[in-house]
Amino acid sequence: MNRHLLSAADLSRDDAVLVLDTAEELAHLADRPIKKLPTLRGRTVVNLFFEDSTRTRTSFEVAAKRLSADVINFSAKGSSVSKGESLKDTALTLEAMGADAVVVRHSASGAPHRLAHWIRGSVVNAGDGTHEHPTQALLDAFTMRQRLGRVEGLHVAVVGDVLHSRVARSNVLLLHTLGADVTLVAPPTLLPVGVETWPCNVSFDLDAVLPKSDVVMMLRVQRERMYGGFFPTTREYARRYGVDGRRMALLPDDAIVMHPGPMNRGVEIAAEVADSVRSTIVEQVANGVSVRMAVLYLLLGGALTDVNEGAV
């Protein structure tokens, strides 16, 4: 695996399986009286969040602390960034403080890539613009494996606002690497340009896709990124692309419904679905901690490998 985790495409199949296997062992930690390992003692992990986030930032913070790393939370609000400091200057400041890893979320796609060129430590992409969110894809794959026993060969429908979703892109790339069969379902206005080059199928008809799906992953309608009319009304969107009780009944018996959160109940997912036994939404949050521990351990736990930087 690379020194950084910037894109789900950075992970080979072996890398991805190693992360999932490692996460599986680390998941047992949650059942123990002392939920802490000494592995990253003396290492510093900086959470650099330029966008609002509760669950991802907290999840990375818990993961780093359970591995005994020192954690510094750095959010754009209330920092020098609000005084106009550039990303590069912020990065160099953190570098000077000795950050071994920087977990970064930024509204600009590609910001973590830039950051990776400026600092010596590892960079973990915790969501950049509408581009990627690789640890979310890893925890989703982990959840599928936990619930259904495998990822390879699963039929996964990713439904909704694909255009603005970094979760969708990372999931398509990772699930393809792991051998799952992905179908994107969205209104044509919410599909990105060039989607035909992605390693997946595209459909506009949710009812036709559901009966052959093992996993339905609902995406949040990201109003904060929408500056135009992507669909006529919220009600119409919910009727055509939301999952409700009727649609859930179309699924095979053991199929699961996933959502990366935060949910818009009543828009892309009905309350009766979100609270059903098929829903993995709460498990996804718990699994997020294990998967992020695995990523931090695998990036920071071993010898510093400056020599073969970038080598797999």
Added chain:
Amino acid sequence: MTPAPTRPVTGDPSAARPVLEAPDVGRALTRIAHEIVERNHGADDVVLLGIPTRGVTLARRLAERIASVEGTAVPVGSVDVTMYRDDLRLRGIRPLEETEIPPDGVDGRVVVLVDDVLFSGRTVRAALDALSDLGRPRAVQLAVLVDRGHRELPIRADYVGKNIPTSMGETVHVLLDETDGRDGVLLGPADVSRPTGEVAR
């Protein structure tokens, strides 16, 4: 994030000579099983925790032998020490092994740690740290199939299958039927049979 590189094979495989044959391994384990029962006045409180991978196999075999002697089913588990090692930063990343604690836990019980080879003592040190995060045993004892000397920490085994004097350059390989297809202990000039570079035990 690459797994520890394969240690280059520098020795001649035929140069590894057996120091324990299969029947010797069996007899050593039978004796250790009896010693555990004797030392602890029975096996009621005993929990066997193996250090992956061969330690776990040995722990299972000891449990079978104790069961046939005492008629007591001794709980068996495993404790992975990877996250507690002191040499993590000296090598490439290592994949984790399984930690499985028996349902009744280790609190107030006599834990016997089981490993195949006792060498520097660093693995056992890591296991003791791991154990203290898992509970508070009444006592901790150590059983090993081979003690090859060269301790770097003040650690000793309570039960030893065989003391084998070695030089630092030599390697000791424990072979077990479950993982290697046959039982035996080989003493060789360099790592010849284990691809994972487990020589520095």
